[in-house]
Amino acid sequence: MGPYASLLLAEMGADVCKVEAPEGDTTRNVGPGRNAGMAAIFLHLNRNKRSIVLNLKTQSGLNALKQMIRSADVLLYSLRPQAMERLGLSYEQVCALNPRIVYCGAFGFSQRGPYAARPAYDNLIQAGVGIPASQARKTGGEPSYVATAIADRQVGMATSLAVLGALFHRAQTGRGQAVSVPMFETFAHFVLGDHLYSHTFVPPLGDWGYARMTAPGRRPFPTLDGHISVEVYADRHWQRLFCAVGKPEMSNDPRYVSVHTRAQHMDELYDFLSTTFTTRTTAEWDKLLTEADIPVIPVHTPESVLSDPHMQAVGFFGEEMHPSEGKIRTIGSPFEWGDSPPASRFPAPRLGQHTIELMREYGLSESEIETAVGHGGALAEQQTASSET
Incomplete structure (x- = not known):
């Protein structure tokens, strides 16, 4: 959630300095990759950021971070607050260095409750708010997690919003x-x-439980050659659908004339839709229902969405040459700005790639840089040396 929050801020133009331990962010090795520490998940989460390696367990590394804090607008962390306190980076200590800073923490649980010190991961949070139970009610099977890190990503989005709100408050006050x-x-x-x-x-x-969301029939429908998602919701959608499939008399059936009567007969309507959609291909249904202005979209895999005609038209996916990873596919920014569009300034960084560059920008002396880099470990020295050349 921390890297996703800062990704969204970076997409909007923030200068994000990613502070990493000598071993690097754990997501550096999540998924396939051509080189160690530069795996797929990391590449998508960390473009438009610069990486600095600091060993915060050493005084020189901690001093370097504190020097950066003095002129930073935001300190964003996704550790437990107890860990920040042990490092000497509580809000009170950071505020003493920079009273104008926005100090934002994204972590598991409110510090006002008995779970305050607990660790948290996406699956735990999904379970804690009832997602697996809701999934089980829908499928009639065992509780299951949503097949993406939905809690991490959504909380990351909320975190970026909270940072922007606090920056606006600071601009006013x-x-x-x-x-x-x-x-x-x-x-x-x-x-x-x-x-x-x-x-x-x-x-x-x-x-x-929102009954419509947990209804077993609320799922993509099989077609002759795949699946399709159709949202037949408003009265006009049902009327158009009944006509499109050659059943106009169903529009006048008392059971289906309004949202209230349909709600009492949704199981039989879902059965009707399931049977109907198996009679044509996905492409045929997509064309027919789009022409009838009924909400519809083919069911993609993460691979097939790459060739979706709309995504291709808006240029959502691209390709670029990463300096160390070769050709990679990029995911576009979701934002569209009239006056200040986001730009791809630089690709996801190698571990510690910008360490010396950032230390100099934040006013550390050459002797302070040498000490901090020495305590950052051999990997940090190797990466920063390559970035200097």
Whole structure:
């Protein structure tokens, strides 16, 4: 969530200095890669950032970071607050160095509750707010996690929003502040707006769970050659669909004339749709339903979305030559700006690639740089030396 939050900020033009331990960010080795420390997940999370290696367990490494903090706008961390305190980087200590700083922590749980010191990962947070239970209700099977790091990514997005809000507050007041973005509470806010449902009322008016979202029939429909996602929701969508498939009389069936009556007969409607969509190919249904202005999209794999005609038209995916990794595929920025469009300034950095460059920018002396780099480990020295040449 920390790297995703800073990625979004970097996409909007922030100068992100990624502070790494001598062994590097753990995501450097998640997924396939051509070279150690430059795996797929890392490449997508860390473009437009510069990497500095600092061993914060040494005084020289800690001093270097504190020097950077003096002129930074934001300190964003995704460690437990207890770890920051042990490093001597609590908000009070950082604020003493730079009262205007936005000090933002993204971590597992609010520090006001009994889970404060617990570690947290995406799966734990999904489980803690009811995602696996909701999935089980939908499938009729065992609880399961969503097949992407949805909690990490969503909390990362919320973190970037919190940073921007705090920067706006500082622009209005001149004051920095500490901001906390706990995963458990942030993801609960995201999920329970749907699934608290009848428990919104005291006493509850029924069961938890947005019934439409957890309905077993709410799934992509099989076609002759694949699957398709169709959102037949409003009255007009159903009327057009019934006509498009040669069943116009169903538009006048009392069971299907409104959202309220359809809700009582959704199982039979899902059965009807499942049977109907198997009669044509995905491409045929996509064309027919698009012409009828019924919301529809083919079901892609992460591979097939690369050739989606809309994604190709907007240039969402690209290719670039990475200085050390060769040709790689890039994922486009989701933002579109009229006056200040995001730019790809530099690719994901090698470990410690910008260490010396950043230390000089932040005003460290040559002797301080030499001491800090020496305590950063052989890998940091190797990487920074290559970046200097």
